[in-house]
Each structure stands twice: as structure tokens, then as C-alpha cells.
Amino acid sequence: MKEMKRALKEKEKKWLLSERDREQALSKITDLCRENSELKTQLYDEQGRNKKLLAQLNRDYENSSIPSSQSRNRNKIPNNRECTGRKPGAQLGHAHHGRKKQIPTQVICLPAPKEVAKDPGFKKTNKTITKQLISIELIMNVKEYQAYVYYNSTTGERIHAAFPSGVVDDVNYDGSIKALLFLLNTDCAVSIDKSRRFLSDLTGGKLKISKGMINKLCREFSNKTKTEQKKIFADLLSSAVMHTDCTNARVNGESAYVYVCATPDEQKVLYFAREKKGHESVKGTVTEDFQGILVHDHEITFYKYGNAHQECLAHVQWYLKDSMENEPSLTWHRKMRELIREMVHYRNEHADDAHLDPKIVSDFEGKYQEILEKAKEEYILHEPSPYYRDGYNLYLRMQKYKTQHLLFLHDMRVPTTNNTAERCLRDYKRKQTFAMTFRSFESIEELCQSKGVLLGVRKNNPNLYTAVKEIFNR
Numbered sequence: 001m002k003e004m005k006r007a008l009k010e011k012e013k014k015w016l017l018s019e020r021d022r023e024q025a026l027s028k029i030t031d032l033c034r035e036n037s038e039l040k041t042q043l044y045d046e047q048g049r050n051k052k053l054l055a056q057l058n059r060d061y062e063n064s065s066i067p068s069s070q071s072r073n074r075n076k077i078p079n080n081r082e083c084t085g086r087k088p089g090a091q092l093g094h095a096h097h098g099r100k101k102q103i104p105t106q107v108i109c110l111p112a113p114k115e116v117a118k119d120p121g122f123k124k125t126n127k128t129i130t131k132q133l134i135s136i137e138l139i140m141n142v143k144e145y146q147a148y149v150y151y152n153s154t155t156g157e158r159i160h161a162a163f164p165s166g167v168v169d170d171v172n173y174d175g176s177i178k179a180l181l182f183l184l185n186t187d188c189a190v191s192i193d194k195s196r197r198f199l200s201d202l203t204g205g206k207l208k209i210s211k212g213m214i215n216k217l218c219r220e221f222s223n224k225t226k227t228e229q230k231k232i233f234a235d236l237l238s239s240a241v242m243h244t245d246c247t248n249a250r251v252n253g254e255s256a257y258v259y260v261c262a263t264p265d266e267q268k269v270l271y272f273a274r275e276k277k278g279h280e281s282v283k284g285t286v287t288e289d290f291q292g293i294l295v296h297d298h299e300i301t302f303y304k305y306g307n308a309h310q311e312c313l314a315h316v317q318w319y320l321k322d323s324m325e326n327e328p329s330l331t332w333h334r335k336m337r338e339l340i341r342e343m344v345h346y347r348n349e350h351a352d353d354a355h356l357d358p359k360i361v362s363d364f365e366g367k368y369q370e371i372l373e374k375a376k377e378e379y380i381l382h383e384p385s386p387y388y389r390d391g392y393n394l395y396l397r398m399q400k401y402k403t404q405h406l407l408f409l410h411d412m413r414v415p416t417t418n419n420t421a422e423r424c425l426r427d428y429k430r431k432q433t434f435a436m437t438f439r440s441f442e443s444i445e446e447l448c449q450s451k452g453v454l455l456g457v458r459k460n461n462p463n464l465y466t467a468v469k470e471i472f473n474r
Contacts, residue, residue: 048387055326055388064318101132138202166473173209175472179465181209182217182472186450187464189434215443222449224474229449232456235268236261236286241293241413244302245421246281247429249273249444250437258432258448260424261286264295264415269424269455271448275441279304293411295418298397308411309404312418313340316398316405323391329382332375333391336398339367344416347408354412361409368406372399427451 090096116122145167147160166172177199184195192214200208222229236242241264249256257277262269274281278301282288287305294306297315320337327333343364350356375395384392398405408414428451438444454468461467 045387048385051326051385052387055322055390058325059322064322101130102134104132140203140206173213175469177207177209178217178220178472179469181214182221183465183468185214186218186221186431186447187454189430191434218443218446218450221453221468221471222446224471225450225453228453228456229270232268232270232452233286236263236270237289237291239263239268239292241295241415242286242290242306243295243415243418243421243424244287244299245297245418245425246274246277246299247425247432249432251275251441251444252439253437256441256444257281258425258428258444259285259287260421260428261290262420262424264413264420266420266424267456267459270452271424271428273441273444273448277301293407293414295415295421297418298401308407309401310407310414310416311401311405313344313405313408314417314419316340316394319390319394323394326388327382327391330375330378330391332371332378332395335374336368336371339364339371343406343409347416351412356409356412364409365406368402372402424455427455 145163147163149158149160151158166174181195181199184190184198185192190198192211195214196209196211200206243262243264244260246257246259249258257274259272259274259281260269261272270286272281272285282301282305287294287302290306292306293308293310294302295310295312296302297312303309317337317340320333320340323330323333324337346360346364347356372395379392379395408416428448431447431451438447454464457467457471458464
């Protein structure tokens, strides 16, 4: 019994030691599991951040609304034409299109070659070869008006003949000079210094226009075209379809916004400068009272105006491509992109028809909904990452605004993209990029008012310079 008790105590000691070792091991395992869980969480977060950063780095003009001029990946845009192997330029059998000859201001007859005088065998023919050398020069035309001053010795009154309209200061400039400087600075985005230096060089240093005068040309043009602005505003209000969009602007280093309203044919365009975005910025624009179909880039503010809406499908295709690159395990975005391209291609083929085939349109709508159901299933199986939810948000948006994405299939007047507004804003962005920032908000307003009229003048007049000169001469 003593031996058994001694052996039992020894076993008990070993058991206690083993239990202590077991508790220590379990404690270590618990700590390791906790550490492993924390590392997994950190790894998941880092992978999500990397995914988000890669998505931002890989965005360019093909998968986002970033313009190609600001894209990091500025690859050469491919040309889809097949290579023929022929040299560039005119081909054999192609009709020659020479340079247009002008009416000569001076005719110079070249003397006969020495060989003709030495050899009496040469006889003069009726054939004449003519070649022109064309040059231009700027002629400064200065009209000086002189008016004698008459004095009345009885009343002490002095009087002189009235000068013509527009002749107010000692030196005045007519519409030809103003139109040149205005188009250089506003339409061609040439700086004020370069514009005045260019004119000075053309005139041999005689004309040196002040910077203040060039800067005020926009205001003068805007004030003289108030009638055109009201006419464009009324035409935009009565149009059936209107494009609208906005872009950023800078005033003394602070943010501002420029809105554009345009008809699909770009015949009527107006710009509006605003200090903030939202419903307050829409007040006073054509969009506020517009009752037709608005085409825009999913700006939620615009959904409060107009009777119907069409989303820009070019932007949708960019976002779908971005989702394809960042969610490779899913398939819905690839199918949706192919469907949108198929619908747009079908619509373009039947652009001259009064309406599309209802059965084909119904099939398109059914496929659209099937793809959205597929997206719902895929996002249940693959929960969207909190660091990249653009694809999931796009799916929700296309589900909620299905009618606004497919309106172009039911109304042939509705375009499939908002490229018209994009092009109009690009004209302003060139000036904004060059100027970097404007000194006053009034200068942006005057520029916007001038830009809208200027686009209309270019569309409706064969010679832009002549038309602008006539406006300044009013």
C-alpha cells in the first residue's frame, strides 16, 4: 500500500506538471490564434488598400471619365483600318487635287531663255505655264477725323462737328483689331501678352495694345450679344432634347463650376458660371425650367428637372471596364458591356428609322434584366470589398435607373452618349488649363457668355472673323 501511495503521488505530480504544460500550450495556441487572426485582418486590409490603389493607378481614358490628355497610360490609340502595304499619299489613277489658285494682284511675264534667242528654230506657242507665289501683309488703315472748333464771342460758347459713332477717345480701334485680339485670346487660348506682341510684330511695332483693353474685349462682346444670348436661351428651352454637364473652374485659387446646356446638333450652346454645385447652381440656367429630355452623366441633381432622362452610355462602358479589371472573378460586367455595345450598334444602324422593332427592344430589355440578376447572384457569392465597391455600386445604379439607361431604344431623338456636352466643356477647359485661375468670378461669367455665342456664330457663319468683327462694330 505504501508503494502504491508513493507511486500514486508521483503520478499525481506528473499529472499536475502535464496539466500545467497543457494549460501553457493552450494559452500559447490561443495567443497564436489571436495573432494569426490579427495578421489575417491586416493582410485583408492591405490587400484591399492595394486593390483600391491599383484601381486608381490603372484608371485612364478607356475605363474612366479621365480625358486622354490627363491620363497616365497614354497609349497610342489603335487604328482599325487594315494595312494595305501601299505608300502614303496619292495613289496611281487618283484625281489630282491641286492648291487653289487666287486672283493675281500682279502679273510678271518671265523673259525668254537665252537658248531661244540664240537658236531661231524655237517658235512661240499658245501654251502658257502659270505658277503663283502667294504672300500676305497687314496694312494698317488709319482714319483721322478733324473738326474745327467754332467760338461765339457773345456767349463764349465753343462748338465743333459731331464725330462718327464709335470715335470717342483720341485713339480708337475698330472691330477688325478687336476681333483679331478677341479670337486669339478667347477662342485660340493665346495669352494676352502673346496676343499683343503678335499684333505689334504684324504692324512693325506701331500697334501696342494695352493689356487692359484686351482683357475687356470679353465683356464688350458679351454686352453686345445680349440679344443672341436670349435667343439661344429660348431655343434651348423649346428643344426636345438637351445635353447638360458641369466641370470645375478656379477663381483666385478657389473652386467654382461651369455648367453647359446644348442641343444635340451643337447649334445652340450656353455656358453658366456658378460658385457652388447643387440645386442653387441650377437656378438661372436653362435646366431649371426645361421640360424635355435631359442627357447627362448621372448627376443626381439633374433628375429633379426635365420630363425624362438618358444616362451617358459611354461613361457606363468605362465603369464596366474598370470593374472588369478589378473584379476578374465576376462575369456580369463583361456581359453587360457587350450588351450595351450591341444595343448602341443596333440603334446606330437604324438611326434613320422612325422607331425600332418592339420585339428586338423587348429582347434587349430582357437580356439587360437577366444580366442584373446574374450580378446579384455573383455579389452574394463574392461579397464586394469595402475598398472597392465601384462595381457593386454600378450594379445598384443600373438596377435603379434602368429606364434612364434604355430610353434611347424607345425614342429615336435621344442620343446614346453625352459627348456633345463633353465637347462643349472641352472648349472651356482649354482656356481654363491655360489661364490656371481667374482673378474674378465676373471674368468667368463674361467668358462663358462669350463662348456660347461664339460657338453659335461659328456654326452659322462661313467666316468667323468677319462675323465677330461685325459684332464689335455694332
